[in-house]
Amino acid sequence: MVGLNGVNGRSVLEDGWSEWSEWSICSRSCDGGVSVSLRKCNHKRGCIEGTAERHKICNMQPCPSDVDFRGTQCSNYNKQPYRGRLYEWLPYLDPLDPCSLTCRAKTFNFVAKHSPKAEDGTRCRDGSLDMCVTGKCLSVGCDLVLGSDNKVDGCGICGGDGTSCSRPTYIWSETNYSPCSVSCGRGYQMSQPICINNETKEVVDEILCDPTLRPRPHINECNAQKCPPL
Known part of the structure; x- marks a missing residue:
């Protein structure tokens, strides 16, 4: 039976290649080895496209002991x-x-x-x-394919683009104003910037918010009325 090499649906014989051999025994018994399959070019002028050998990963299960x-x-x-x-x-x-x-x-x-x-x-x-x-x-990607550059995205998906899950965003907010510093005679109260989870509104570490957008503390005057005489 003539197989296909995947180039415009042509058979391996039309391209000059023989059929692929069986996969070789894995180069390792555990922790990831390589198996090889070979084919020959039967065309006098050489074969168009493709290579004479291909490789795949095999036996990825961990070794029973820490083998280097x-x-x-x-x-x-x-x-x-x-x-x-x-x-x-x-x-x-x-x-x-x-x-x-x-x-x-x-x-x-x-x-x-x-x-x-x-x-x-x-x-x-x-x-x-x-x-x-x-x-x-x-290179070996997260899909365990030789030559693959696939990586796990922020959602834990191999080869994903990070859009399959919602990731939290963090924004700056402000605390409530503090109690007035005095009960009369003009004092002040302050509101401090805080970083919060935009969805849950929970206060989180400031390192999660963009430091370039951090607002300045707000200060308001309060209790400006004169104090009663002593």
Whole structure:
């Protein structure tokens, strides 16, 4: 059966590509690995559009123990001599080449690049889902799709635009005027700015309101009548 490659409804054979192979075994058993599917170009002049391989994320379930995938790869070199001696290797993330397998020698102040490519599924950076695939860092969105830039919006929706829920707004208001400072002889009373939730009218921390719109305190004269003689 001839499949479709999604380009104007043409079959893979019309474009010169063979059908996709079965997905490979996942590169990791847990915490996110990569599976590969391949196809061949059967056209003498080359194939139009598309690539010879595709990738997908697999086995995203957490590992039963705290396993450092990069660290495991580095430790595989512990029994291989490096410059004539053995070292215990620890993971090292090279910010300029995050998808290389660069390791740090324990108790020694040097690193070594053991391989130009870390294994598929190695995280490109700490605290990120982005993965190394064939030596390149590919983004991973909240939809767990390689190459996706989807993020969770303010409503908690993956790929959303933030309009599916109502978020509170905060505005400046004023307190009631304070009691007059004197009972006679002209005093003053003051009203202070406060930040409130525009829907519930609850007073909230001032940091939630726009500081550039903060009103000035209001001061009114009060009890201007003369005081009775002592």
